[in-house]
Amino acid sequence: MxxxxxxxxxxxxxxxxxxxxxxxxxxxxxxxxxxxxxxxxxxxxxxxxxxxxxxxxxxxxxxxxxxxxxxxxxxxxxxxxxxxxxxxxxxxxxxxxxxxxxxxxxxxxxxxxxxxxxxxxxxxxxxxxxxxxxxxxxxxxxxxxxxxxxxxxxxxxxxxxxxxxxxxxxxPSFLQMRKYELMAISNRLTDIGIKKMRRIGHSLEFEQVKNYVAGDDYRTINWKATARQGNLMVNSYTDEKSQHVYCVIDKSRAMKMPFEGLSLLDYAINASLVLSNVALLKEDKAGLITVAEKIGAVIPADRRPTQMNKILEVLYREKTRYLETNMELLYSTIRGVIKQRSLVVFFTNYESLPALERQLPFLKRIARFHLLLVVFFENTELKKLSEQPATDVEGIYIKTIAEKFAYDKKLIVKELTKYGIQSILTSPQNLTINTINRYLEIKARQKI
CATH class of the missing domain: 2.60.40.10 (Immunoglobulins)
Incomplete structure (x- = not known):
């Protein structure tokens, strides 16, 4: 009862x-x-x-x-x-x-x-x-x-x-990774903003000899095979494979800044996951390094079927730290881990030119041995402020300061270019697309 x-x-x-x-x-x-x-x-x-x-x-x-x-x-x-x-x-x-x-x-x-x-x-x-x-x-x-x-x-x-x-x-965003993977398999990457890259010449990676069809480069005609077959035959080339692609993620306080509920570190992690998967689909080797005041995770480049699971498990546990990045330690780690020329994609953030100048000596050393691509973020809120019309003295002051910070970002790009370091200045929501576009461009131009 x-x-x-x-x-x-x-x-x-x-x-x-x-x-x-x-x-x-x-x-x-x-x-x-x-x-x-x-x-x-x-x-x-x-x-x-x-x-x-x-x-x-x-x-x-x-x-x-x-x-x-x-x-x-x-x-x-x-x-x-x-x-x-x-x-x-x-x-x-x-x-x-x-x-x-x-x-x-x-x-x-x-x-x-x-x-x-x-x-x-x-x-x-x-x-x-x-x-x-x-x-x-x-x-x-x-x-x-x-x-x-x-x-x-x-x-x-x-x-x-x-x-x-x-x-x-x-x-980390494995649904986004699968979306890009399916798009790549079905050759529909252009639907989500991935550009088709025109090849400059061709790579040295020979694939096969095939029948000539309209549009093939006549410079690739294989005359010996043509003489044997009695039809025009051309050499077919493919992208060079087994190139090393490393994503280096900065976990310092500079990556703590929020944007639409996510920190910049989370955007970098999601983009790294997608880039690593695309690199593996292109039959390159993907690796990962995380760094703050000390080195976090290090995954040597590989293209085994288990590589993506390793990267995913590591990225799942990464958190923002609150000290500055130890660039000297990062440089020595890259020299010790990466034994051949590789594409090193460094996800970080700079808000001013002095912030870059503190790290620039180490970036130049890394660029001597590897193709370095520095990816950092636009401050979208400051960009909105700089585009708004000023109606009073306070508005003019705010607009001027916002424009100065936006101009500093452009100066950072020019400073990196001066030393042969490639860079991407992007808004957080376009990070993944812009990074993949640059990777495909580098592959097409055979810069690695």
Whole structure:
């Protein structure tokens, strides 16, 4: 008996319809006090309401388990992407029910309104889909699923609790990586902004001898094969393979700056993941180095099938540190780890020319042995300020300072170019596309 009472006490909730009926009864009793001709009408309404409530209780509680619910979630979530989740629910009652569902999502999302409403017929099953967009890597704890059931009468609501506590890791943007991979396989990279690069000459990587077709370079005609076959034959060349591509990610405080919920470090990590995957698809070898005041992870370049999993697991755990980058240690690590000329893509951020000048001696040393590509970020908020018209003295001052910082970014590009160091100045949202474009351009021009 105590168990039944406790169950009713914990999981029984009164609805707006119940309070509306109760209010109607109170009003009728008040009116009957002033208008005696109403007689027993208030009492009839009261006892009718009480009877309906008891029937509602019987309908909801005569079945021990009236509904079943379960969360459908992937094994891991993709950072900065919209991840699809779902709640499967099944009605075991013999009548139509109205349900309200609360899914206890992780606190990192800061959402308190994850409430789903639905109507189910007897024995009907439904899958309610929704999306979540995490903005930080790490472990996210999901709680229970709570289902509130109302019968057609709707005076009370019964709550069902389904324990489904689970911990889901949020990895770097592997959904973005797969999207670019599928685009590359289907030759549709131009649909998302990847440019087609015109080849300058051809590489020395011979592929095959094939029949000449209109548009082939006549300079590649193989005259010996043509004489043997009696048809024009041309040599076919392909991109040089097994070149080393290293992504070097700066984890210092310069990469802590936020943009649309993500830090610059997260943008760099997502772009590195996609670039490494594209490099492997091009049959190059991909490697990774992370650095702040000390060296973090070092993954030597390779193109084994397990390489992407290694890179993904390392990037999942990386966090921003709060000291400046030790460029001397980075230089010695690159010299010790990278044994042949490689493409080194250094993801960092500079807000002023003096910040670059402190690191420039080491960047020049790295560029002597490798093809160095420095990737850093536009300050999009300052860019917006510099483009806004000034209406007063304070506005002129703010606009001038913003333009100065934007001009410093352009000076940084010129300073790097002066020493033969390639660079990309990009907004965070265009980082991945601009980086892949430059990698494909470098491949096409055979600069590695």
């Amino acid at each position: 105590k168990k039944i009472v406790g169950l009713l006490y914990k999981n029984l909730f009164l609805t707006n319809r119940f309070f509306a009926g109760l209010t109607l009864c109170v009003v009728l009793f008040l009116l009957a006090f002033f208008f005696p001709w109403m007689g027993i009408i208030p009492e009839l309404v009261f006892w009718t309401l009480l009877t309906l409530i008891l029937i509602d209780l019987l309908l909801l509680y005569k079945t021990a388990k009236g509904v079943f619910a379960k969360r459908h979630a992937p094994e891991r979530l993709s950072n900065s992407d919209e991840n699809d989740l779902g709640i499967y629910i099944e009605n075991w009652y013999s009548f139509n029910i109205n349900v309200g569902i609360i899914d206890e999502i992780p606190f990192q999302f800061q959402k308190r309104d994850v409430w789903f409403k639905s109507t189910l017929k007897p024995r009907e099953r439904k899958l309610i889909n929704y999306v979540l967009r995490p903005t930080k890597r790490g472990e996210y704890e999901f709680g229970n699923i709570r289902v509130y059931v109302k019968s057609p009468l709707g005076f009370i609501s019964r709550r069902y609790n389904f324990e489904q506590t689970e911990m889901l890791p949020v990895y």
